[in-house]
Amino acid sequence: MTVPERWKDGLESDTPPAPYPTDGTDFQGAVRYHHRVALKRFLKFFPVFLLLWVQLFVLHLDYLLPVGIVGMFGMVWTLFLLAGRLSLARKCSKVFRTYPLEFRTPVEKYGMESTHTLYVRFGDQTGTPFTLRAKDALGRGRWPVGITDGVWFAGDEPFGGAFIVPGGGEMLFLQPRDWAETEKYRKDAGPERVEKANRAGIKRPARLK
Incomplete structure (x- = not known):
């Protein structure tokens, strides 16, 4: 779905200044930073979903089944997001290593x-x-x-x-x-x-x- 044209210029990120040079001299710093952030985001949510799923087998309570299902899908989703982010970071890194900025x-x-x-x-x-x-x-x-x-x-x-x-x-x-x-x-x-x-x-x- 395309975002309405009237929103196009207003949807800007509020990203703080990068903790690495952004003047074209340190693409490796950018790649490392994006890897770290992707892993941090993964570790922020994956253990929570894992706990929701594991408790179903530890406590053996039928009414926790919906919670366990949420945990299972949550784990799959966070793994999917991590794989996608790391894949894009690797693609960018490969380009930066081949072409000059x-x-x-x-x-x-x-x-x-x-x-x-x-x-x-x-x-x-x-x-x-x-x-x-x-x-x-x-x-x-x-x-x-x-x-x-x-x-x-x-x-x-x-x-x-x-x-x-x-x-x-x-x-x-x-x-x-x-x-x-x-x-x-x-x-x-x-x-x-x-x-x-x-x-x-x-x-x-x-x-x-």
Whole structure:
């Protein structure tokens, strides 16, 4: 479901300044930080759901069955969230290790969906701009503050990439919004760019849910 246009610019995150440099010099700090936050969020909730589930087998009380079911689904959900966040962080890390970070400005807020998906365009492009689907590595579904002023981008737009937002340090993984529609640009990229995209893990579309 698409977020109404009148909300698009107002939905901004309140992320505090990042505890690592966000000037394009320390992508490893960004990756480590996102791994730590993902694990902290997991450990905040998973033990609670685990306790709800385990007590059903310890106490053997039938009326605790609904509580046990909540615990079971809660554990599955938190594991699912952890796996997704760690996967996105790894994807970003692979891109950063393959491509240099370059400052790109301005960034256009092209759209937003309720599935925690942002759509952006880089305003310094020549020719037809690529609309890129962006997913925050921690699952945040709001616009990073100051994103329109520019980001530190690594990648190749027909294939995708990743970027870090100065200030808040949000880390997002990118790929073209319509993969099939941009196929002609990838075919014209040449073997060197294709090989580089393959090393970065962006030669093929990723499942960004």
